[in-house]
Structures are given as structure tokens and as C-alpha cells.
Amino acid sequence: MINSGRRFYLKAAAATALYLNWPSFALAQTGSFGLTDLVGRSIVLTQKPQRFVVANYIANFLFVGGAESVNHIVGITADGWQSTRYAEYVRLTQAFPQLKNIPSIGGYHDDILNTEKILALKPDVVILGQTQYVQNARRLSLLEKAGIAVVVLDYHAMKLENHVKSTQLLGKLLDRESVAKEQISRYSEIIQTIQTRIVRADAVAKQVPVYVECGNLGIGAYGNSYNKSVLWGGILDRLQANNIAADMQAPYASLSREFVLAKNPGIIFIAGSIWQNAAENDQMRMGLMVSKSEALQRLSEFIKRPLWDRLQAVKNNRVYGVDHGSLRSMLDYSFSLFMAKVIYPGLFDDFDPEAEIQAFYKRYLPEVDSSGTFTLKP
Known part of the structure; x- marks a missing residue:
């Protein structure tokens, strides 16, 4: 019997062969439609958009839109x-040199955001x-007065x-609703499977203190951790894990060495x-372009931090690596997994x-070299 994870891998690999038979990226020129974005704003477009400024979530835009969607981007951050x-x-x-x-x-x-530049580019969306919306709300109203739709997403x-909802919006805007639906289906299936299984998990496992740190500052300084509302903290909350930063007031901030040692993750x-x-010489590296050997070497240096030999995670060889760059996208269900x-x-x-x-890459963006190390066990 093929397990569910392996089954999707085989189905996705087979589906890649059908990629070139998908309908080409072509947006209809007429027909108005409405949508509601992630901050509850109602937006009406008089026709399918052709020109996009992608101020956030470029990877998601391309995952849903495919290679041809690059030709419809007129501005990026x-x-x-x-x-x-x-x-x-x-x-x-x-993969797409025109992005430069x-x-x-x-x-x-x-x-x-430079609203004057955006106006000059005359995007539809x-x-x-x-x-970004909160910080630029007044200036963005100028865009809307100029007939430019402003659509807020959240990953x-x-x-x-x-x-x-964000992926549904991209599917609608890019006329790729079937692709969006497919991604949503897999994401939802995995999250629901996780939530169903952890109901029967050992209660002791849920009490183990968990510490997540962004390793961009290297081994000499503690990088950001995350409360239960955002990014890695949001994932830990979804997993009913005992995140030592869950109740931190700021969405993300560095925890002190003393606090981490006291919590003994x-x-x-x-x-x-x-x-x-x-700090690039000793930062933690994961994701695209990173070999497993390099990731392991860098992780080993974090484990050698002063006094970390006291921590249960280090004693029990339970220190892991994850790719920060692939968060905020429809493939980040893999990190929950x-x-x-x-x-x-x-x-699991x-x-x-x-x-x-x-x-996921082979199915939705095969033009991109996806080699790298995204999850790491010592």
C-alpha cells in the first residue's frame, strides 16, 4: 500500500508531464467581477486584470500564475x-531573467511603497x-481613486x-482558479490530517517546550522568535505545541539567552x-541553493553555543533546521508536517x-531549480 505522502509525490510527478497541456495563461478582456480581500474590503474590477504590481508574495503569485504570469508583472518590491x-x-x-x-x-x-511609481506604471491591480496596507492606507487610497484595484492578501x-482565501483571490485575478483549487486542496488535506492525528497524540509530547529561532544573526546573537500569532509561532500553535515564546507581546522578537536556558526547551x-x-559567515542557512552538508555544519555550530549543552534538546539530539525563506507560501504546509x-x-x-x-515545485513552477535543503534532522 502506498502511503499518502508518497502517493501525492507520485501523482504530482506524473501530473508534471501534463503541465504543458494546461490551458495557456490568457486573461479575458471583458467581464466585470467582484471579490473581497483579506481585510474585508469589497473590490470590483471591470475586466480581467492584465497589469500587476506585486508588492508582496511574489512566490505565491508565480506558483498560481505559472511562468506566463511573469509577463503581466509591471512592478515589484x-x-x-x-x-x-x-x-x-x-x-x-x-528562471525568469525579465524580473531583473x-x-x-x-x-x-x-x-x-512608492505610490508615485505605482501610479506611473498604470497597473490594474x-x-x-x-x-503594507496598514502602513500605506492613506497613500493607497490615491491608487484606488485612479482606478487601480488594491488587493490585500495574508500568508x-x-x-x-x-x-x-488568499490563494482563491490569486486564482481569480490570474484566471487560474483550477490551479488555486488544486493547491488549496493539498494544503487543506495536510493540515486537516495533522489536526486529526494530534488529537490522539501523547499528552506529554504537547508539553515539551519548543524554541524556534531565526538564525540570521549567527551564533553570537539570538535572532527572532515568534509568538502564537505569526509565522513559526503560528505553525506551533496549529500543532498544539508548547512554544516558549507563545505569549510574547510582540509578534516576533529575540529572546534572551537567560530566558531560553530557564525554559530548557x-x-x-x-x-x-x-x-x-x-553575520553571513555563521548564519544558519537552509532552503534553495543550500546543500545538506552545509546546513548540517552550520547547525552544529549553533548547538555549540555557550551553555547550550545544558539544554534537553541538545542532550537528546533534538535540534533541527527549517527553511525560513519558504514560509508565507502554499508549500509551507510541508513545514507544519x-x-x-x-x-x-x-x-507522521x-x-x-x-x-x-x-x-510542488515540479508541478507548479518547473522552470525554477528547486534543489536545496528545506528541512534538516541531525
Whole structure:
């Protein structure tokens, strides 16, 4: 009997062969339609949009829209993209060189948007995240007065309903509703399976203190951890895990060494990517372009931090790596799956999170070289 994780991998691999037979990306020129975005705003478009400014969630836009959707992007938040998500930048621009020539309308990792540039580009739609909308609400009203639709998505909160609705919106805007539906189906299936199984999980496993740290600052400084409302913290909340930062007031912030030692986590996840900054020599690296040997070597240095030999996670060899760069997308269900496998040993042995990630890329964005290390066990 083929297990469910392996079954999807085989189905997705077979489906890749059908990719070229999908309907080509062609948006109808007429016909108005309405939609409601992630902050509850009603938006009416008089025709299918042809010109997009993608101020956030470029990977999701491409996953749903496919390769041809690049030709409909007229603006992106490219300032700091290369330094913040180096591997994503390299792999996407290798696959789609025209991305380098698209005008930048703001910062990849901040909420600063240049509304004057956006107006000059004359898009039909601007796609952005919730914090971008909050920080730019007044200026964005100018775009709407100019007839430009502003659509807010959310992939940050790690709520199933937000991922689903955001992907439905992309499917509608890009005329790729069948693709969006397919991604939603797999995401929902995995999350529901996780939630069903952890009901019967050992209660002791739910009490093990879990610590997640973003490893961008290297081993000498503690990077951000996450409360229960966002990113890794949202995933841990979904898994009913005992996140030591769950009740932190800020959505994300660094925990002190003393706090982490006092909480004595039994499981540690170090989130990695490739950040081009002063700490790049010893930062945690995971994701696209990162070999397993490099990821293991860097993780081993975090484990050697002063006094970490006292921690139960280190004593029991339960320190793991995860890819920070692949969060906020429809393939991040694979990280919920990986973390569930770690936290609840034996409950999810029939799934392979790495295979899920590779199958997803091959199905939805085969032009991109997806080689790398996304989840890591010592």
C-alpha cells in the first residue's frame, strides 16, 4: 500500500508531464467581477486584470500564475530582495531573467511603497500584505481613486483560512482558479490530517517546550522568535505545541539567552536562509541553493553555543533546521508536517516533507531549480 505522502509525490510527478497541456495563461478582456480581500474590503474590477504590481508574495503569485504570469508583472518590491532572500532572488531571476528589468516600487522586507511609481506604471491591480496596507492606507487610497484595484492578501498568520482565501483571490485575478483549487486542496488535506492525528497524540509530547529561532544573526546573537500569532509561532500553535515564546507581546522578537536556558526547551528549530549581511559567515542557512552538508555544519555550530549543552534538546539530539525563506507560501504546509513529525514521533512517518516540496515545485513552477535543503534532522 502506498502511503499518502508518497502517493501525492507520485501523482504530482506524473501530473508534471501534463503541465504543458494546461490551458495557456490568457486573461479575458471583458467581464466585470467582484471579490473581497483579506481585510474585508469589497473590490470590483471591470475586466480581467492584465497589469500587476506585486508588492508582496511574489512566490505565491508565480506558483498560481505559472511562468506566463511573469509577463503581466509591471512592478515589484525589489529593494533589498537580493540581500534578504538571496537564493529566492537568484533562482527566480535565473528562471525568469525579465524580473531583473521590472521597476521596483519599494522594499522587499519593509512596508515602504512608492505610490508615485505605482501610479506611473498604470497597473490594474496592486497585490500587497496586511502590514503594507496598514502602513500605506492613506497613500493607497490615491491608487484606488485612479482606478487601480488594491488587493490585500495574508500568508503570514499561518491560518488555514487566510492561506485558502488568499490563494482563491490569486486564482481569480490570474484566471487560474483550477490551479488555486488544486493547491488549496493539498494544503487543506495536510493540515486537516495533522489536526486529526494530534488529537490522539501523547499528552506529554504537547508539553515539551519548543524554541524556534531565526538564525540570521549567527551564533553570537539570538535572532527572532515568534509568538502564537505569526509565522513559526503560528505553525506551533496549529500543532498544539508548547512554544516558549507563545505569549510574547510582540509578534516576533529575540529572546534572551537567560530566558531560553530557564525554559530548557526539549526541541529546538533554527530557521535558516541566505541573508547577505554582516553575520553571513555563521548564519544558519537552509532552503534553495543550500546543500545538506552545509546546513548540517552550520547547525552544529549553533548547538555549540555557550551553555547550550545544558539544554534537553541538545542532550537528546533534538535540534533541527527549517527553511525560513519558504514560509508565507502554499508549500509551507510541508513545514507544519515536518514539525509535526518532530514533535509527535511516529504519528507522521508516512509523509516525506522534502518530497512534498520538490513535487510542488515540479508541478507548479518547473522552470525554477528547486534543489536545496528545506528541512534538516541531525
